[in-house]
Amino acid sequence: MSLHTALVKIEEEKITSEKAKKFIISMNNGAESIFIGKVRNKNSGKKVLAVTYDSHDQAVIKSFNLICNNAKNKFDKNAKIFLEHAKGYVPVGEISILIAVGSGHRDEAFKICRYILEEVKHQSPIWKKEHYADGKEEWLPGHSLRSKKEIK
Amino acid sequence: MQIELKLYGSSKILSDQDSMNIELPNNSNIEKLREILSKIISEKNLKSNLENLTRTAAFFSEKDEIVNDNYKLKDKESISIIPPIGGG
Numbered sequence: 166m167s168l169h170t171a172l173v174k175i176e177e178e179k180i181t182s183e184k185a186k187k188f189i190i191s192m193n194n195g196a197e198s199i200f201i202g203k204v205r206n207k208n209s210g211k212k213v214l215a216v217t218y219d220s221h222d223q224a225v226i227k228s229f230n231l232i233c234n235n236a237k238n239k240f241d242k243n244a245k246i247f248l249e250h251a252k253g254y255v256p257v258g259e260i261s262i263l264i265a266v267g268s269g270h271r272d273e274a275f276k277i278c279r280y281i282l283e284e285v286k287h288q289s290p291i292w293k294k295e296h297y298a299d300g301k302e303e304w305l306p307g308h309s310l311r312s313k314k315e316i317k
Numbered sequence: 318m319q320i321e322l323k324l325y326g327s328s329k330i331l332s333d334q335d336s337m338n339i340e341l342p343n344n345s346n347i348e349k350l351r352e353i354l355s356k357i358i359s360e361k362n363l364k365s366n367l368e369n370l371t372r373t374a375a376f377f378s379e380k381d382e383i384v385n386d387n388y389k390l391k392d393k394e395s396i397s398i399i400p401p402i403g404g405g
Contacts, residue, residue: 202405218404219326221397224381250404262405282405290377291404292326304327307403310375310383 167237167245170229172222175253180260189245189267198274200282202262204255212298215256221290225250228289236280241273248281250291318343318392320350326400328374330366331357341390347376348386350396375399 169188173180182199189197204216233246245267255261264281268274285291286308293305309316323336331337341353351371358367377397378384390396 219329220404221325221377221381221399224377227381286403286405288402289404290325290399290402292400293403294326304330304400305403307326307401309373309401310399311373315386316372 167243168230168233169246170226170233170248171250172220172225172252173249175251175255175259180249180251180263182263182265185247185249185263185265188247189265191245191267193243194245194267194269194274196268196271196274198266198268198271198278200262200264200278201260202282204257204259204261206257208295211295213257213295214298215254215296216261217254217294217296217302218250218252218261219292219294220250220252222252225289225291229285232281232284232288235284236277239280240277241268241270244268244273244277246277246281248285250285250289254296318345318390320390320393321395322350322354323395323397325397326402327367328370328398328400330363331361336395343392345390346386347384347388347390347396350376350390351386354398370398370400373401 206213229248237244247265249263251261264278266274266277294302296302319338319340321336322339355371375383377399379395
């Protein structure tokens with residue numbers, strides 16, 4: 166098995182780099198690249214306490230598998246890829262996304278990691294609601310899945 | 318006719334439930350749904366929060382595929398509204 170993708174309900178389970186490292190390990194690979202995205206404590210001058218991630222679960226998993234398979238076809242067919250994204254209420258400092266790639270060489274490992282991150286941001290139906298220290302909360306703007314031509 | 322609109326992201330401001338039922342004229346398409354949604358947003362005084370939603374949102378069919386504005390809706394159909402996305 167060379168691909169693992171999942172949405173992780175943070176109230177029930179945590180995303181850990183240990184699990185990812187174990188998954189991608191292979192004697193065939195000379196490079197491992199791991200990207201960890203975390204909830205940070207400020208955004209646009211506001212003090213952030215947490216982020217709630219909402220998702221269209223079935224479409225997200227479909228998009229994750231498509232993105233990862235595209236990455237393999239583009240950069241390294243033998244790469245091992247682990248991709249998990251959080252769902253639910255994630256406090257500051259906790260992991261929101263983890264991408265781990267095992268590949269023959271460093272260039273492919275870095276490229277696959279970056280490619281997956283950017284594609285997830287533009288293709289996977291996931292939304293963020295920030296919770297602020299002053300008690301307010303706000304859904305963040307994002308990337309429309311409609312083409313510019315369609316948005317009148 | 319009536320459809321079930323499943324709510325995601327910022328569209329959840331429209332209801333305290335995960336979905337809402339919307340009455341539409343028979344043979345309505347997605348374009349009509351956008352128009353009715355705009356009215357609902359105005360009636361609920363949510364224009365400041367959801368000003369661009371009806372222009373920028375995509376819609377998924379029950380097969381989790383994007384449907385275009387000409388897509389004909391069926392009575393009791395379930396449709397997901399997909400506001401602009403931004404995970405990571």
